[in-house]
Amino acid sequence: MFAALVPPAEAVEDLDAFLEPRRDVGGQLRWTDPDQWHVTLAFMADVPERALDRLVEELHEAATGRPALSLRIRGAGAFPEVYDARVLWAGVDGATDALVALARGVRRAAARAGASPQGGPFHPHVTVARSRRPFESTRWLRVLDAYAGPAWTAAEVTLFASHLGEGRGHRPRHEPVAVVPLGDQDR
Helix, strand or coil, X not given: CEEEECCCHHHHHXXXXXXXXHHHHCCCCEECCHHHCCEEEEECCXXXXXXXXXXXXXXXXXXXXXXXXXXXXXXXXXXXXXXXXEEEEEEEEECHHHHHHHHHHHHHHHHHCCCCCECCCCCCEEEEEEXXXXXXXXXXXXXXXXXXXXXXXXXXXXXEEEECCCCHHHCCEEEEEEEEECXXXXX
């Protein structure tokens, strides 16, 4: 499972249109499906069924009182590093201090619910491509650095269950399990 912010259709379509003419030259890259683009706040490899209701409650608590965030997709990076990349991503900027605080709060909420979050430091991003073999990504980072998408407002956190191998091309299928509004909105 994972908790994430989902960019609106306009932001997804804009990035997709930017990447479309460039995808054919990235032979070894497997481009991610734009319908699954998201900004992961917390990844939880194994959430016990008994912890799911508590996780949703804790996410509500973490989101209450936090404002909606003005964000945009901009910049680029690679994991684990530029010269030995396996993942190519587009960055997220805007209200980044509030975004980092939200991710920290969501990760604490997951831990309190018994859904141990995993991963290293939070780097706000949208994964756009993966590679089975490591590659030198400098050229792609230059291309993606030229992109600056439209501003959008993130007003909710979505909790997803990931079903491995059930998506298009045997990729994961992400199923929304709960949507938690940011702010003081009613449940």
